Amino acid sequence: MRTVTIADVARHAGVAVSTVSYVLSGKRAISATTRQRVLDSVRVLGYHPNAGARALASKRANVIALVLPLRAGMNLPVLMQFATSVVATARQYDHDVLLMTADEGPDGIRRVAASAMVDGLLLMDVEVRDTRVPLLRDLAEPSVLIGFPADAEGLTCVDLDFNQAGALCAAHLAERGHREIALLGAPEVVYERGTGFAERTRAGFLAEATGRGLHAVAVPCEETYDEVASAVKLLFDAHPGLTGLVVHNEAAVGHVLGALRALGRAVPEDVSVVAICPDDIAERARLTSVLIPAEELGREAVRLLMAKLDGLPAGSILLEPRLTIRESTR
Amino acid sequence: MRTVTIADVARHAGVAVSTVSYVLSGKRAISATTRQRVLDSVRVLGYHPNAGARALASKRANVIALVLPLRAGMNLPVLMQFATSVVATARQYDHDVLLMTADEGPDGIRRVAASAMVDGLLLMDVEVRDTRVPLLRDLAEPSVLIGFPADAEGLTCVDLDFNQAGALCAAHLAERGHREIALLGAPEVVYERGTGFAERTRAGFLAEATGRGLHAVAVPCEETYDEVASAVKLLFDAHPGLTGLVVHNEAAVGHVLGALRALGRAVPEDVSVVAICPDDIAERARLTSVLIPAEELGREAVRLLMAKLDGLPAGSILLEPRLTIRESTR
């Protein structure tokens, strides 16, 4: 059973090969009757264009690469949601997705790009000083990053607007009447590294709180139970009037609740807690939270990449955070 | 900056295009000196073969499709481990991975296969009566399934040897001196559907237990807490001397522990519990368990697929289960 080629379709429909091509691509006007005849033949013969031939002739593979950080410690639900959304959205634009793991590093990227296997790249979870970033800059293929590297100049990035997320949490607590609030952030080293999202969250939180005349502090927070507990204790010792807590540290969320219980402070009766973390964690602990919009991130990332493939300019975008109110604030 | 083609390499090395091709593919003998000269040119020019052209000429895309069930309710860690292992193994065989979600259904499979985009397919979590199975049977492209559909005749499947897994659990309990043991299995409907792995586990469990002269029963088990609790209670009412429990139901594992606690039976002091479930669940609850070897499944699946791509016959394989002893048995 030989595979059906465009020539077979042309013969069957009684037209030239190029006519079939134009019917399928819509790049030239074809009369309605011819068009229909060709489409019928396509259906009857069960024709599917050969991807390789198409890519070779058109210089477009209709495939994008998705580079995932498939290493331990990633938040899996977020990652899967993201991947699912990328695949689904890409299909809407008639593209397929080539899956790569970050551990092939820059070489892997160079390889798929140079081989014209993909038209563009989507990289998730780029690090602040990522060795792949300079490469992306002078690659002919467009790319979109999820997350912001240290220097995002000239790159297209998509991320949650963490500044606004911090502000949103502060505003939520303020509206509920809390006057003295605190942010438990990422571990010290994360700030030292100059990680963008941690800093931006803190800045947004402090600015909003201050703007509303609240008393607010922000402290870093390690991830073991003992360290979290002592951080929480110190916080309440120094600020006995504290009634609102924002936790921006996935790993510490669970421990914070334990620590509060140990201190005899009830949530939400004595202390309101807002988390900035993936949905599943917040959901499990019934925490009011700003979630990581993985689905939307994937969709937007693909949209931007497709725009760049069409030669359109595409700036970075920050997604607006949304607060989901659960049982940990009042 | 035009991209470097094989013709550029040939010119640079002073040989024919075909010679470069043969050096790169190794399909014909080339003298050491010529060979070296070509390889040098390749390096100097930074040549990467164009994937489309290669696929077109050779009828091999060097890409395999990975069809994942990216729906809610999947065990994510297992899925990710699997995907990671597939990508890594495929790379070892010089192949890339096209990611697809199951919800494109049979059409998606037909599409990528007919377009010669991929050379073979890997489908995870095929259902017992999967509409894609008949399609796979008469597809020219080889495929490998993870899990066994109702009729696996003529298909290549990879899965954990659940029969042996059931036996292993029974044996473990027997060796620890338990004389009366039970299997809490999948929900009733799963058996009614004739789901292979559930039945095989039960058969293996009962055969091994009986063979060792134990008193063993197997009961299905629903997944809500109340139903689990009542199943457990009924079990102990009917068999007061029960001291060993095998749970083959991911969703119920947590509830079983709760139910035992509610009945005042301590684990492992009064009852030993063995689970057949993904590593993360067992790890979290510190349960002795037979784990789902996702990493190995991925590796073996790719290995089989590559064998089929080389025209070798490839039968289904069952992976040998391994028991990890944790704190729930004594």
Added chain:
DNA sequence: GTCCTCGGTCGAAGCGCTTCGAATGACGCA
């Protein structure tokens, strides 16, 4: 010395598709 063999290399014919320029008619207008 002649013929054959064989390792090593070359040339050219596609693989199936896109795309550009040109050909073909039909039609309207002068």
Added chain:
DNA sequence: TGCGTCATTCGAAGCGCTTCGACCGAGGAC
């Protein structure tokens, strides 16, 4: 009636690579 126009359609030239058959000398067998 003749000619320009426009809408359609066609033909052919690649895209970059693999692969088949052929070619070419050098060495061995006789």
